[in-house]
Amino acid sequence: xxxxxxxxxxxxxxxxxxxxxxxxxxSSIMTILLFSHDSLASxxxxxxxxxxxxxxxxxxxxxxxxxxxxxxxGVANRLIRFAIDCVGHIKGGLxxxxxxxxxxxxxxxxxxxxxxxxxxxxxxxxxxxAGYSQSFATGVICNAGTLxxxxxPSIVMLVYAAATQVSAARMFMAGCIPGALLGGGLMIxxxxxxxxxxxxxxxxxxxxxxxxxxxxxxxxxxxxxIVLGSIxxxxxxxxxxxxxxxxxxxxxxxxxxxxxxxIKGQPxxxxxxxxALAGVRNLKIMTIGAFKSVSxxxxxxxxxxxxxxxxxxxxxxSNAMIFAHVLTTERIPHHIAEIIVGWGLPSWGFLIVVNIxxxxxxxxxxxxxxxxxxxxxxxxxxQKLGIDPIHLGIxxxxxxxxxMITPPVGLNLFVAAGITGNSLTWVLRAAFPWLMLMLxxxxxITYIPSISTFLPEFIDHLKGYN
Amino acid sequence: xxxFEEGVISLLLVVMTLLVFVEVxxxxxxxxxxxxxxxxxxxxxxWMVLLGASYGLKVGSHIGVDALVRTxxxxxRRFVTxxxxxxxxxxxxxxxxxxxxxxxxxxxxxxxxxxMPLPRWLAQGGMLLLGFSLITWRxxxxxxxLITGQAEGFGLTDExxxxxxxxxxxxxxxxxxxxxxxxxx
Numbered sequence: 066x067x068x069x070x071x072x073x074x075x076x077x078x079x080x081x082x083x084x085x086x087x088x089x090x091x092s093s094i095m096t097i098l099l100f101s102h103d104s105l106a107s108x109x110x111x112x113x114x115x116x117x118x119x120x121x122x123x124x125x126x127x128x129x130x131x132x133x134x135x136x137x138x139g140v141a142n143r144l145i146r147f148a149i150d151c152v153g154h155i156k157g158g159l160x161x162x163x164x165x166x167x168x169x170x171x172x173x174x175x176x177x178x179x180x181x182x183x184x185x186x187x188x189x190x191x192x193x194x195a196g197y198s199q200s201f202a203t204g205v206i207c208n209a210g211t212l213x214x215x216x217x218p219s220i221v222m223l224v225y226a227a228a229t230q231v232s233a234a235r236m237f238m239a240g241c242i243p244g245a246l247l248g249g250g251l252m253i254x255x256x257x258x259x260x261x262x263x264x265x266x267x268x269x270x271x272x273x274x275x276x277x278x279x280x281x282x283x284x285x286x287x288x289x290x291i292v293l294g295s296i297x298x299x300x301x302x303x304x305x306x307x308x309x310x311x312x313x314x315x316x317x318x319x320x321x322x323x324x325x326x327x328i329k330g331q332p333x334x335x336x337x338x339x340x341a342l343a344g345v346r347n348l349k350i351m352t353i354g355a356f357k358s359v360s361x362x363x364x365x366x367x368x369x370x371x372x373x374x375x376x377x378x379x380x381x382x383s384n385a386m387i388f389a390h391v392l393t394t395e396r397i398p399h400h401i402a403e404i405i406v407g408w409g410l411p412s413w414g415f416l417i418v419v420n421i422x423x424x425x426x427x428x429x430x431x432x433x434x435x436x437x438x439x440x441x442x443x444x445x446x447x448q449k450l451g452i453d454p455i456h457l458g459i460x461x462x463x464x465x466x467x468x469m470i471t472p473p474v475g476l477n478l479f480v481a482a483g484i485t486g487n488s489l490t491w492v493l494r495a496a497f498p499w500l501m502l503m504l505x506x507x508x509x510i511t512y513i514p515s516i517s518t519f520l521p522e523f524i525d526h527l528k529g530y531n
Numbered sequence: 532x533x534x535f536e537e538g539v540i541s542l543l544l545v546v547m548t549l550l551v552f553v554e555v556x557x558x559x560x561x562x563x564x565x566x567x568x569x570x571x572x573x574x575x576x577x578w579m580v581l582l583g584a585s586y587g588l589k590v591g592s593h594i595g596v597d598a599l600v601r602t603x604x605x606x607x608r609r610f611v612t613x614x615x616x617x618x619x620x621x622x623x624x625x626x627x628x629x630x631x632x633x634x635x636x637x638x639x640x641x642x643x644x645x646x647m648p649l650p651r652w653l654a655q656g657g658m659l660l661l662g663f664s665l666i667t668w669r670x671x672x673x674x675x676x677l678i679t680g681q682a683e684g685f686g687l688t689d690e691x692x693x694x695x696x697x698x699x700x701x702x703x704x705x706x707x708x709x710x711x712x713x714x715x716x
Contacts, residue, residue: 082600082685083615084593086584091622098625105629106636112626113655116577120569123576127548138701142708178694186698187705301555308551324704369537372544373592376583377688380593383580431594473598479691484698 067395071096075388075438085434086377090384093391101394108387115386120304121233122382125223126375127307128175131288132220133371134314136174139324140285141183144169147282150275152252153267157259159195160205161252163188167209168248169282172216172289177469178476181210186484196265200495201258203485207477207492208499209251211466214432216244218292218310220378221465223303224433225458227382228389228440233303234296235521239455242520243463247506254502284317297524319358320351326364327357378433385437398445405446412450416511419443419457420464427468428475435468436461452514459517463507470496470503536586543579547572567646574644574654581662588669591686605683612684613677616670623667630659 074095078088097103116122148166152158163184171180185206192202214221217237226233258264292310295301301309319326328350334343358364392398405415426435440461447457469477472493482492510516554568587593600608634656642651676682 078615078618079596080599081611081615081618082595082597082687083618084588084595084685084687086593087619087622088595090626091618094622094625104632105625106632107629109626109629109633109659110655113577113659116580117570117573117655120573123547123551123572126544126576126579127551130544130548136697138697138704141701142704145705178690179697182694182698183701186702190702300559305551305555308548309555311548312552365541368541368545372537372540372579372583373587373590375544376540376580376587377592377594379576379580380584380587429596429598434594474596476690476694480694480698483691483695 067096067100068397068400070099071391071395071397079430085430086381086384089381089388089438093384093387096391096395101391103394111390112383112387115383116379119227121223121302122227122379124233124304124307125220125227125378125382126371127304127311128218128220128223129375129378130368130371131307131311131314132174132176132179133367133374134311134318135285135288136170136176136179136183137318137324138183139322140173140318141166141170141187143278143282143322144173144285145184145187147275147278149267150270150278154269155256156266157255157264158266159188159192160197160202160255160259160264163192163202163205164209164248164251164255167206168212168216168244169286171210171213172218173285175213175218175220177211177213177466178480180213181206181477181480182484185210185481189485195267199485199487200491203481203487203492204495204497204499205251205255207470207481207496208503209248210477210480211469211503212244212248214469215240215247215459215462215466217241218289218307219462221432221436221462222458224378224382224436225440225461228385228437229444229454229458231454231458235455236458237293237296237303238521238524239459239517240462242516243459243506243510246509246516247503250502250506251499254499284321288313288317315358315364319364320354325367326354327361328354329363381434381437385441388438389441392441398442401442402446402449406449412447412452413512415447415450416452416460419447419460420507420511423461423464424467424471427465428471428473430474432462432465432468435465453518455521456514456517460507460511463503463510467500467503467507470500533589536582540579540583540586543575543582547575547579550575570644570646577655578658578662581658582665584662585665585669588666588673588685592688593685595685595687597684597687600684608683609677609680612682613674615685616674616677619670620667620674623663623670626663627660627667630656630663634660 071092075088075092078091079085094108097108145166148162148169149159152161152165155161166184166188167180170184174180189202189206193199217240219240222236222240223233225231226236288310291313292306295306295309296303318324323329323331331350333347423439426439443457444454469475472478472489478489478492478496482489550568550572554565557563557565600611603611634652637652637656643649644651644654673682
């Protein structure tokens with residue numbers, strides 16, 4: 066009865082277009098009012114506590130801020146140039162380079178639609194110019210763009226960690242191998258297609274060119290090393306690493322790359338300027354630039370955008386915590402788990418059900434929202450069935466990736482339709498063969514848990530925990 | 532008003548980030564720390580969300596599922612949205628009541644935060660009251676717009692549109708690069 070009330074109210078709220086956060090809060094508080102004895106004051110306190118007691122949650126706004134600074138066209142261009150220099154000379158190299166660029170950009174930006182937009186807008190046109198068909202190029206980008214939430218640091222993983230109390234550091238580590246595997250798998254598939262269709266290769270740029278483009282791309286890429294390095298080196302918690310990366314992202318984008326902000330477009334070295342003189346001049350303009358950023362409209366806009374997204378996500382999370390509280394006090398996951406165990410459903414059967422459920426949900430809602438609603442329900446059940454929490458997390462993330470390229474709410478499809486100027490059906494058809502690859506990958510991830518759990522366990526082993 | 536709200540919530544995010552950053556630097560550079568930093572950071576994040584949620588309603592930065600309501604006729608859509616707004620108002624009302632009781636209790640006992648000499652009724656209860664009052668205010672405004680026909684829905688965020696702006700910028704920069712490359716070659 067309670068379960069039915071909670072889910073029916075929630076479903077109606079969501080269907081009516083009410084912001085998800087308010088829908089979660091409303092359905093939970095109505096259920097509490099109708100069926101439980103909690104006082105409203107204790108719920109208000111609980112609500113504030115979800116925001117003020119979880120230090121790990123703070124990683125979310127910090128990562129959003131850092132990705133806001135680095136999700137720019139300038140960074141995308143640098144990464145693409147580097148990727149093309151690296152693998153462009155292989156057959157089908159331009160397409161492979163696009164996948165590589167997507168993986169790199171995904172790692173610094175953590176958002177899938179942004180990856181498709183920033184990388185896709187440049188490389189799809191480039192591939193068509195080099196003789197690829199437009200549908201091939203679009204299909205590749207739609208799928209490679211989904212890597213944004215699988216390759217760490219990923220905001221969706223932080224949300225999962227927040228919803229289930231799993232360590233965010235372990236989730237990040239767990240995403241590494243699947244991310245590399247999917248990216249590598251896409252590249253191999255491209256290579257095979259390129260062999261069959263005899264797709265063109267770029268000329269070999271030489272090691273110097275790779276070194277040079279690598280150096281300019283490094284500014285952005287260092288972020289990954291800073292985050293993962295400081296977390297696994299034991300220097301900082303994920304939250305602190307996120308704050309470091311936010312400050313670093315500001316430093317790189319505003320003071321080094323100078324794509325935006327008060328010293329936009331100022332060259333590192335003027336013509337005929339000596340090295341020492343250039344150093345002094347740069348130090349001066351960078352110091353002034355750092356202070357001027359406070360009032361700079363472009364910098365302020367980036368911060369405001371990041372604030373809006375952070376507030377939106379944290380507002381959902383705080384309400385989802387109330388929702389999770391209702392689930393726990395009413396023992397709803399426990400009851401569902403008992404029913405499932407009663408059916409004698411084995412854990413692999415349960416995972417099939419999880420996958421289908423998530424794939425359907427992924428067609429209608431945003432990844433973070435789905436995780437916040439589903440994780441508190443699925444997590445206790447899967448624990449009862451002996452499924453590793455990290456493994457479940459990666460399964461959920463991969464499902465969310467697929468949700469990005471299936472209609473009607475597949476964000477990547479809409480973005481790809483927007484940048485190529487084609488209809489949604491056309492994009493869907495272009496992405497379809499690659500979608501099959503993703504589904505195969507999902508099966509692989511679901512039934513070989515060690516792909517996800519190997520690295521975190523290996524790190525534990527290195528640190529001597531077991 | 533817009534600029535004031537934007538300024539306040541952006542500032543809260545920046546202060547939060549810098550506080551954690553400075554704490555890490557202090558710990559590793561100088562082997563010391565700020566006892567109150569963690570509690571302050573967490574409270575700032577809560578304040579940011581409470582103050583920012585209503586701003587998000589105004590500028591349409593919340594996410595929701597509008598796939599269904601989009602298929603309705605404008606009038607039906609307005610009606611459904613109005614019902615949803617009333618649900619939102621009930622939600623705010625219940626939270627306001629709960630926060631009021633909590634604030635009253637904290638006011639009477641006069642307990643302070645753990646690490647900072649700030650009274651709880653102000654830092655927690657008061658902010659809850661303020662935040663939910665602001666959300667109520669925005670929802671009432673939206674309801675009025677729905678009744679007079681100035682609005683049809685919640686105006687949820689459109690990530691696709693934002694991404695396409697990023698795409699335009701990336702393309703412009705790439706074209707500039709090509710132009711430069713063309714000249715040197």
